[in-house]
Amino acid sequence: MRRCAVRWLSYAFFALALLFAAVAAALGDVFFFRLATEALIFGGLAISVDLLLGRTGLLPLGQALFFGFGAYVSALTLKHLAPSQPLALAMVQVSGTLVGLVGGLIAIRAKGVYFALISFGLAQVVSKIVFNTRELGASDGLIGVPAPVLNLGLASLDTAHAPSFFLLVLAGMALLLALLMRLMDTPFGRQLDAVRSNEQRLAFLGFDPWRYKLAAFVIAGALAGLAGFLVAARDGVVNPEMLSWHISGEVLLMVILGGPGTFTGAALG
Numbered sequence: 001m002r003r004c005a006v007r008w009l010s011y012a013f014f015a016l017a018l019l020f021a022a023v024a025a026a027l028g029d030v031f032f033f034r035l036a037t038e039a040l041i042f043g044g045l046a047i048s049v050d051l052l053l054g055r056t057g058l059l060p061l062g063q064a065l066f067f068g069f070g071a072y073v074s075a076l077t078l079k080h081l082a083p084s085q086p087l088a089l090a091m092v093q094v095s096g097t098l099v100g101l102v103g104g105l106i107a108i109r110a111k112g113v114y115f116a117l118i119s120f121g122l123a124q125v126v127s128k129i130v131f132n133t134r135e136l137g138a139s140d141g142l143i144g145v146p147a148p149v150l151n152l153g154l155a156s157l158d159t160a161h162a163p164s165f166f167l168l169v170l171a172g173m174a175l176l177l178a179l180l181m182r183l184m185d186t187p188f189g190r191q192l193d194a195v196r197s198n199e200q201r202l203a204f205l206g207f208d209p210w211r212y213k214l215a216a217f218v219i220a221g222a223l224a225g226l227a228g229f230l231v232a233a234r235d236g237v238v239n240p241e242m243l244s245w246h247i248s249g250e251v252l253l254m255v256i257l258g259g260p261g262t263f264t265g266a267a268l269g
Helices: 002-027 030-056 064-081 085-107 113-131 162-184 187-197 199-204 209-235 245-258 264-268
Strands: 149-151 156-158
Touching: 002 030, 002 162, 002 264, 030 162, 030 187, 030 209, 030 245, 030 264, 064 085, 064 113, 064 209, 064 245, 085 113, 085 209, 113 245, 162 187, 162 209, 162 264, 187 199, 187 209, 199 209, 245 264
Parallel strands: none
Antiparallel strands: 149 156
């Protein structure tokens, strides 16, 4: 029953998003497309938090670390390596996975409120480093990030065109939700639920909870980095505020309002 309700909630979410796009197109106002795109991007960031909080039982207070990291890696790639969105996305995912692995090895050692404080501290440290690094724009951040045309094979997409970019992000959100829901139906997903429910019993059955928590942390970091990549592609500007604690707090509130453990609820929140 719960799974059926979540499925219909997902259908309603995308139906409302398409209805909003139709209204925005009728009004001919780019602002509404940009607003809806921002909501979808932060919905993706909320889903990464929900993977930790709602499915694994970990309270992350530093998810902005991966969000801002993905945005900065994307901006640096597009400005200094090549104006290629696929290259920037690959760089964000590879580097985000590595950073998630390092951060997870540090944070997963702790439990409960101590995990939350360590994740918060890691994000604050990186935020201060970026804020004081002149090569990264310091407090002003990086501006003038190019928005190249994305070649999709049979067609091309101008990421600077707000309606097209909205539809691209919406399609990406649909794919992300489908993959995560499928992942939760695998033995790996069931182990994550077991970690949340009773970590000690899972260890007694012969499974290592630490490995599953680390894997969830890395996946959540990669998803948050993807959200940062989309913000850089949309705005052409990144700044240290993307790494600040209030981003982590706002996204956590989104998950709580929408309902932890459902993914779609987090996006709606």
